[in-house]
Amino acid sequence: MAESRIMSSRNLDFLLNEWLDVEALTRRARYAEHDRETFDGLLELSERIATDMFAPMARALDVDEPHVGEDGKVVLLPGVADALAAYNEAGFPSLGFDAEHGGAQVPFTLQQASSIWFQAASVGVSAYPSLAKGNAHLILTHGTAEQAATYATPVIEGRWYGTMCLSEPQAGSSLTDITTRAVRQEDGSYRLTGTKMWISAGDHELGENIVHLVLAKTPGAPAGVKGISLFIVPKLLPDADGAPGERNDVSLVGLNHKMGFRGTTNTLLNFGEGFATPGGQAGAVGFLVGDEHHGLSYMFHMMNAARIGVGAGAVALGYTGYLHALDYAKTRTQGRALDDKDPASPPVAIIEHADVRRMLLASKSYVEGGLALVLYCARLVDEAATAPEEADRDRARRLLEVLTPVVKAWPSQWCLAANDLAIQVHGGYGYTRDYPVEQFYRDNRLNPIHEGTNGIQGLDLLGRKVVADGGAGLALLAETIGATIARARTAGGDAASYADALEGALGRIGEVTAIAWADRDPAVALANATAYLEAAGHVVVAWIWLEQLLVAGEQDGAFYAGKRAAARYFFTYELPTVAPKLDLVAACDRTTIDLDVDAL
Amino acid sequence: MNIVVCVKYVPDATADRSFDSSDSTVDREGVDGLLSELDEYAVEQALLAAEDGDGEVTVLTVGPADAADAVRKALQMGADKGVHVEDDDIAGSDAVATSLILAKALGTLEYDLVFFGMSSTDGTMGVVPTMVAERLGLPAVTYGSEITVDGSTVTVRRDGDVATETITATAPAVVSVTDQSGEPRYPSFKGIMAAKKKPVEDLTLSDLGIDASEVGLGAAWTKVLSFAPRPPRSAGEIVTDEGDGGTKLAEFLASKKFV
Ligand SMILES: Cc1cc2nc3c(=O)[nH]c(=O)nc-3n(C[C@H](O)[C@H](O)[C@@H](O)COP(=O)(O)OP(=O)(O)OC[C@H]3O[C@@H](n4cnc5c(N)ncnc54)[C@H](O)[C@@H]3O)c2cc1C
Ligand SMILES: Cc1cc2nc3c(=O)[nH]c(=O)nc-3n(C[C@H](O)[C@H](O)[C@H](O)COP(=O)(O)OP(=O)(O)OC[C@H]3O[C@@H](n4cnc5c(N)ncnc54)[C@H](O)[C@@H]3O)c2cc1C
Numbered sequence: 001m002a003e004s005r006i007m008s009s010r011n012l013d014f015l016l017n018e019w020l021d022v023e024a025l026t027r028r029a030r031y032a033e034h035d036r037e038t039f040d041g042l043l044e045l046s047e048r049i050a051t052d053m054f055a056p057m058a059r060a061l062d063v064d065e066p067h068v069g070e071d072g073k074v075v076l077l078p079g080v081a082d083a084l085a086a087y088n089e090a091g092f093p094s095l096g097f098d099a100e101h102g103g104a105q106v107p108f109t110l111q112q113a114s115s116i117w118f119q120a121a122s123v124g125v126s127a128y129p130s131l132a133k134g135n136a137h138l139i140l141t142h143g144t145a146e147q148a149a150t151y152a153t154p155v156i157e158g159r160w161y162g163t164m165c166l167s168e169p170q171a172g173s174s175l176t177d178i179t180t181r182a183v184r185q186e187d188g189s190y191r192l193t194g195t196k197m198w199i200s201a202g203d204h205e206l207g208e209n210i211v212h213l214v215l216a217k218t219p220g221a222p223a224g225v226k227g228i229s230l231f232i233v234p235k236l237l238p239d240a241d242g243a244p245g246e247r248n249d250v251s252l253v254g255l256n257h258k259m260g261f262r263g264t265t266n267t268l269l270n271f272g273e274g275f276a277t278p279g280g281q282a283g284a285v286g287f288l289v290g291d292e293h294h295g296l297s298y299m300f301h302m303m304n305a306a307r308i309g310v311g312a313g314a315v316a317l318g319y320t321g322y323l324h325a326l327d328y329a330k331t332r333t334q335g336r337a338l339d340d341k342d343p344a345s346p347p348v349a350i351i352e353h354a355d356v357r358r359m360l361l362a363s364k365s366y367v368e369g370g371l372a373l374v375l376y377c378a379r380l381v382d383e384a385a386t387a388p389e390e391a392d393r394d395r396a397r398r399l400l401e402v403l404t405p406v407v408k409a410w411p412s413q414w415c416l417a418a419n420d421l422a423i424q425v426h427g428g429y430g431y432t433r434d435y436p437v438e439q440f441y442r443d444n445r446l447n448p449i450h451e452g453t454n455g456i457q458g459l460d461l462l463g464r465k466v467v468a469d470g471g472a473g474l475a476l477l478a479e480t481i482g483a484t485i486a487r488a489r490t491a492g493g494d495a496a497s498y499a500d501a502l503e504g505a506l507g508r509i510g511e512v513t514a515i516a517w518a519d520r521d522p523a524v525a526l527a528n529a530t531a532y533l534e535a536a537g538h539v540v541v542a543w544i545w546l547e548q549l550l551v552a553g554e555q556d557g558a559f560y561a562g563k564r565a566a567a568r569y570f571f572t573y574e575l576p577t578v579a580p581k582l583d584l585v586a587a588c589d590r591t592t593i594d595l596d597v598d599a600l
Numbered sequence: 601m602n603i604v605v606c607v608k609y610v611p612d613a614t615a616d617r618s619f620d621s622s623d624s625t626v627d628r629e630g631v632d633g634l635l636s637e638l639d640e641y642a643v644e645q646a647l648l649a650a651e652d653g654d655g656e657v658t659v660l661t662v663g664p665a666d667a668a669d670a671v672r673k674a675l676q677m678g679a680d681k682g683v684h685v686e687d688d689d690i691a692g693s694d695a696v697a698t699s700l701i702l703a704k705a706l707g708t709l710e711y712d713l714v715f716f717g718m719s720s721t722d723g724t725m726g727v728v729p730t731m732v733a734e735r736l737g738l739p740a741v742t743y744g745s746e747i748t749v750d751g752s753t754v755t756v757r758r759d760g761d762v763a764t765e766t767i768t769a770t771a772p773a774v775v776s777v778t779d780q781s782g783e784p785r786y787p788s789f790k791g792i793m794a795a796k797k798k799p800v801e802d803l804t805l806s807d808l809g810i811d812a813s814e815v816g817l818g819a820a821w822t823k824v825l826s827f828a829p830r831p832p833r834s835a836g837e838i839v840t841d842e843g844d845g846g847t848k849l850a851e852f853l854a855s856k857k858f859v
Binding site for chain 1: 672787788789792793
C-alpha cells in the first residue's frame with residue numbers, strides 16, 4: 001500500500017520483529033497457535049479497517065460531536081456503529097482473551113500494536129472497545145464465574161460495552177474522597193447512590209448494554225482507599241437468561257463538552273437518584289466484585305495495562321501528526337537556501353530548512369521513541385504472564401512497575417509536543433481547521449490529564465516505585481539499561497559514545513534519588529517529582545533509542561538511516577536536558593514549598 | 601455447489617509501478633504485491649454463492665511464489681482450499697497462455713461455477729474469463745453487477761451504457777463480476793487463524809501436462825515494444841476571481857473545447 005499517514009507499518013515491523021522478536025512468544029504454550037503469519041495478518045487487518053472505517057470518523061466526530069437527543073438518548077454519527085460493526089465482526093474484541101472465554105490468545109504486545117492503528121485513525125471511536133476490553137478483563141480476573149459469563153462474555157463477543165467509574169466531581173486524583181455509597185441488600189446485591197464524573201463512554205446506544213464498573217464505599221467501611229469496594233452496575237439488568245432487561249437506576253445527567261477526543265462520549269452519571277426503580281425501588285443495583293474493601297486494588301491491578309494504553313494513545317496521535325507534518329514539509333515550498341541570493345530562483349521545499357528539519361527530527365525521536373517504549377512495556381506484560389521461569393516473570397513484573405509511570409507520562413508529554421511541532425511545521429495553515437494537525441493536538445491534550453495526571457505519575461515514581469523494596473525496582477532498571485550500555489560499548493562507534501552519556505545520566509538518577517530522600521521528608525523529596533519524572537523519562541527513552549540503534553547498526557536504506565539520525569538527535573539535543581532537572585531535585589529546591597500562596 | 605474462483609496476484613496499484621527494461625514485463629521487484637482488489641469482489645460472490653450449500657470454494661491462482669499471498673488472502677476471507685500453479689517457465693505469459701494454464705488447472709478440479717474478477721488491476725485486459733470459457737466450452741456470463749445463483753442456474757445483471765441486460769446460464773459456467781457486485785468482506789481474525797490450516801495444492805506445468813514452449817514470454821502472441829512513464833502532471837492554471845471568475849472559467853473550458 002501507499003505510505004500511510006496514520007501509522008508506519010514499516011516501523012511496527014521493525015520494532016516487533018527485528019527488535020522485540022515477538023515470534024519467540026509463539027514457542028510458549030499460550031501462544032502456540034500463532035506464528036508470524038497470524039501476527040502479520042492481524043496488523044494488516046488492523047491497518048485496513050482503521051484506514052477504511054475509523055479514519056473517516058476522526059474529523060466527522062470532531063465537527064459533529066455526540067449530543068443528547070430529545071428522548072434523552074445519546075446521538076452519535078452512524079459511522080461509529082458501522083466502524084465498530086466491522087471491528088467486531090473481524091473479532092477484535094476477543095483478541096487477547098483465553099480460548100475458554102472465546103478469545104484468540106493474542107500476545108499483549110500484538111494487541112497493543114494492533115490498537116495503535118485504531119487509536120491513530122480515530123481515537124474517539126477506538127476508546128469504546130478498549131474501555132470495554134479493560135472492563136471484561138477485570139471481571140474475568142476478579143469476578144465469579146457467573147459474573148464472567150453474564151458480563152464479560154457479551155463484551156468479548158462485541159455485543160456489550162463497558163466503563164470504568166472512578167472519578168467524582170470532588171474526587172479525581174484523590175480517590176480516597178469518593179462519596180458514592182453501596183448498601184448491601186438481603187439478596188446479596190447492593191444498591192448504589194452517588195455521582196460519577198468524567199465517565200468515558202458512560203452512555204450511548206452502540207451495543208445492547210453497558211457494564212459500569214463502579215468504585216463505592218459501603219457503610220462503616222474503613223476510612224481512606226482501604227474502604228473502597230468495586231461493583232458491577234449494568235445499565236440494563238440482565239434477565240434470567242442473561243439478556244438485557246429492566247432499566248437500572250443509572251442516569252445520564254449530561255455530556256461534557258471537551259476540547260478534543262470528542263468522538264468518545266464523556267458523561268456525568270447519577271446512580272440511585274430514582275431515575276428508574278428496578279425491582280420497584282430506587283437505587284442502582286450493583287454486584288460486588290471480589291471482596292469488600294479491595295476495590296481499588298482490583299482496579300489498580302488493571303492500571304499497568306491501562307496506562308500503557310494511554311501512552312499508546314498519545315504515541316498514536318503524535319505519530320499521525322508527525323507523518324502529516326513530514327508530508328507537508330516535503331510539498332510546501334517557501335524561501336530559499338541561506339546561501340542562495342538570487343530572488344528569481346525557485347523557492348525550496350520547507351524540509352530543506354534546518355529549523356524545519358529540527359522540528360521533524362525532534363518529532364520523529366519522540367514518536368518513534370514513544371512507540372518503542374510502549375511496545376517494550378507491552379512485551380514485559382507478556383513476559384510477566386508467560387515467561388517459562390518464575391524468576392523471569394518476577395523480573396518483568398518489577399521492571400514494569402517502575403516503568404509504568406514513565407510509559408504513561410512520557411508519551412503524553414512528548415508526543416503531545418510532537419503534535420505541537422506538527423502545527424508549527426504547517427505554519428499558519430496548521431492553525432486552521434483545514435488541516436487535521438490542530439485536532440490531533442486537542443485530542444492528545446487529554447493524555448497528560450486522565451489515568452492519573454502526569455503530576456500524580458511523578459509522585460508515584462519518586463514517592464513509591466523507585467524506593468519500594470529498598471530501591472529494588474530502580475536497581476533492576478539500572479541493571480537492564482546497563483546491559484544495553486555494555487552491548488553498545490562492544491558495538492563501538494556512535495553507540496559507544498552514546499553509551500557513555502547514558503551511563504552518566506543513569507548513575508546520576510541513582511545519586512539524586514538517594515539525596516532527595518536523605519531527610520525522609522516527603523514534602524521536600526517530592527516537591528520536584530515532576531522534574532524527576534521528566535528526567536527519568538528522558539533517560540529511559542535514551543536507552544530505548546540506544547536499543548533501536550543497535551538493531552539498526554550499519555544496515556543500508558533510508559529506514560535504518562532514519563533510526564541512526566533520530567538516535568543522534570536524541571543523544572545530542574535531548575539527553576543533555578536531563579542534568580539540570582536532576583540538579584534541581586538534588587538541591588531539594590524549596591521554591592515551590594516556600595511560596596506564600598498570596599504571592600501568586 | 602462447488603465453486604472455483606480465479607484470482608491474480610498483482611503489484612500494488614497504489615504504489616509506483618514500472619516495467620523491467622530488460623524484457624518489458626512488469627517489474628515485480630520493489631513493489632509489494634497483493635490479491636488484485638477487483639478479484640476480492642469475485643471471492644466475495646463465490647463465498648456468498650457457496651454459503652447456503654455444502655459445496656466448497658477453491659481459490660486458483662497462476663503466478664510466482666509470492667502469489668501464495670493472494671491465495672492466503674482469499675482463504676482468510678473464507679475460501680476452503682487453494683491451488684497455486686507456479687513454474688519458472690510461466691514468467692512473461694500473456695492472456696492466451698494464462699487462460700491455457702487456468703483451463704488445464706480447472707480440468708483437475710470439480711466445479712459447478714468458475715468466478716473471475718472483471719479485469720486485473722495490472723494487465724487490465726479483461727479477457728481471461730472468456731478465454732477460459734472458450735477453452736473449456738462453457739457458457740460465460742460476464743461483468744455481473746448482481747449475481748444470483750438458484751439451483752444450477754446463475755443469473756447476472758450486466759449494466760451497460762445504454763441498457764441493463766439480465767443473462768442466465770446453466771452450470772457449469774464461467775462468471776465474471778464487477779466492483780458493483782457488493783463490497784468484499786474483511787477477513788476476520790478467526791479466518792486468518794483458520795487459513796493456516798487450509799490445504800493449498802502447488803502445481804507445475806508438467807503436473808498439468810503443459811509444455812513450456814506453450815507459455816511464457818517466448819510464446820506470447822503480442823509483445824510490448826516500448827514503454828514510457830506517464831509524463832508528470834503539469835502545473836495547471838489558477839483562475840483568480842476578481843469578480844469575473846465565472847467568465848474566466850467558462851473561457852478556459854471553451855478554450856479546451858469542454859463547452
Ligand atoms: C502493461 C501490460 C501489457 C500487456 N500486454 C499484453 C498484450 O498486449 N497481449 C497479451 O496477450 N498480454 C499482455 N499482457 C499480459 C497479460 O495482460 C496478463 O499477464 C495475462 O496473463 C492476464 O491478463 P490480465 O491480467 O489482463 O487479466 P484479465 O483478463 O484482466 O483478468 C480477468 C480475471 O481473470 C483472472 N486472472 C487473470 N490472471 C490470472 C492469474 N494469473 N491467475 C488466476 N486468475 C487470473 C482474475 O479473476 C481476473 O480478475 C500485458 C501485461 C501488462 C502488465
Ligand atoms: C476526557 C476525560 C475522560 C475521563 N475518563 C474517565 C473515566 O472513564 N473514568 C474515570 O473514573 N475518570 C475519568 N476521567 C477523570 C480523570 O481521571 C481525572 O480528571 C483525573 O484523575 C484528574 O482528576 P480531576 O479532574 O478531579 O483533577 P484534580 O484531581 O482536581 O487535579 C487538578 C490538578 O491538581 C493536581 N493535583 C491533584 N492532587 C495533587 C497532589 N496530591 N499533588 C500534586 N498535584 C495534585 C493535578 O495533577 C492537576 O494538575 C476522565 C477525565 C477526562 C478529562
